[in-house]
Amino acid sequence: xxxxxxxxxxxxxxxxxxxxxxTDMQMNLMEICKAYELPVEGTCGGMAMCAxxxxxxxxxxxxxxxxxDEEAMLSEAFYVxxxxxxxxxxQMTDAIDGLKIRLAPSE
Numbered sequence: 001x002x003x004x005x006x007x008x009x010x011x012x013x014x015x016x017x018x019x020x021x022x023t024d025m026q027m028n029l030m031e032i033c034k035a036y037e038l039p040v041e042g043t044c045g046g047m048a049m050c051a052x053x054x055x056x057x058x059x060x061x062x063x064x065x066x067x068x069d070e071e072a073m074l075s076e077a078f079y080v081x082x083x084x085x086x087x088x089x090x091q092m093t094d095a096i097d098g099l100k101i102r103l104a105p106s107e
Contacts, residue, residue, distance in 0.1 A: 005097035010058075011038060012103050021092045029055070029087035029101070040103065046088035051077035052106070053087035059100035063090060079104045 007019040007029070021032045030053040033040040041052035048069040054077055057063065063085065066074070070089050074080050084104065090096070 003094060005092060005094060005099075007032065007096070008059075008098070008100045009033070009038065009055075010100075010102040012105060023092050023094055025092070027092050029053070029090040029092070031088075032092065033087060033103075038103070039106065040087060041106075042088060044088075048073050048086055048089055051086060054079070054084055054104035055087050055101045056081055056104060057083045057085055057099070058102055059098065061096045061099045063096065077104075078107075 003023050004020050005023055007021055009017045009019055011017060017036065019032055019036055021027065028046060030040055030042045030046055034042060043052045044050040051073050067089065070086050073086060074084055
């Protein structure tokens with residue numbers, strides 16, 4: 001049975017957005033942000049090759065480990081923190097309902 005989850009996103013200006021995301025469409029966080037017209041570029045189209053969708057995970061949700069590609073991209077990105085993730089690598093699943101994230105600075 002399809003289910004929607006809620007993601008709480010703080011944008012670069014500090015404004016909180018409540019995003020409703022489907023779990024049955026194989027979407028990732030970058031795609032959800034773009035659907036809500038939030039300022040996330042996703043220049044590489046979700047291939048973990050640009051870091052334009054970098055965000056900070058601010059809640060304690062069980063996320064998969066960073067892939068080698070994600071680690072490599074974050075090692076070259078700016079404003080990386082311990083809780084940095086690429087939005088394109090966070091899939092919409094029931095396990096992340098209530099996830100709190102903050103967009104990383106764009107420059």
